[in-house]
Amino acid sequence: MVEEQFSPEVADRMIEAANVPSGGAYTAVGTYSHEEMLALIGELSRLTEVPVPQLVRAYGRHLFRRFTQLYPSFFDGVPTAFDFLSRIENHVHLEVRKLYPDAELPRFDTPEADVRHWVMVYESRRPFAARAEGLIEGCLAHYGENAELTTTGLSEPGLTRVRFDIVRRA
Structure with missing residues (x-):
């Protein structure tokens, strides 16, 4: 979604700045901590100034x-x-x-x-x-x-x- 609505560069910057334990590598069969999503969203908000x-x-x-x-x-x-x-x-x-x-x-x-x-x-x-x-x-x-x-x-x-x-x- 981030790549589509913003850009691949914004997605990369978001993942890098969030510094999540998974490193931003996710699979369809995995389960991940919701804290990672919160960290990623927080960084995306900071980068895009969208609430x-x-x-x-x-x-x-x-x-x-x-x-x-x-x-x-x-x-x-x-x-x-x-x-x-x-x-x-x-x-x-x-x-x-x-x-x-x-x-x-x-x-x-x-x-x-x-x-x-x-x-x-x-x-x-x-x-x-x-x-x-x-x-x-x-x-x-x-x-x-x-x-x-x-x-x-x-x-x-x-x-x-x-x-x-x-x-x-x-």
Whole structure:
């Protein structure tokens, strides 16, 4: 994403300045400390003067596009964004756990849902609610949904919780 949206040079400078333990070498089958991602994002923000939450949301949108390319079966027979979002916890995360048994995935609860208004509550020990917001934005864009997304912070020490309200526009 950094190479595409900024440049390969910015990506190299970000990795070098972050001085992460992995040296910036990642594989699709590996699991990495979220602190590395935070360090990389912090450096990218410093280099580009784009606020961290904005970068993390952009990464979430990018990540959703990558998911549609890498895992098209997740989207087969799923006609709307709300239908897809309803499958995250019990379908998508189930499949992710098969591939990455050690992955620490966030939890998504859907306490309220109807055809026009969808509520999702994100919960994680990691501070990546902005990534979840970007993923939801990417999902809405993928399905061509005309919807308004609002967030309400519900975090407490050691736990990131955010309520996402997604309201379809007429």
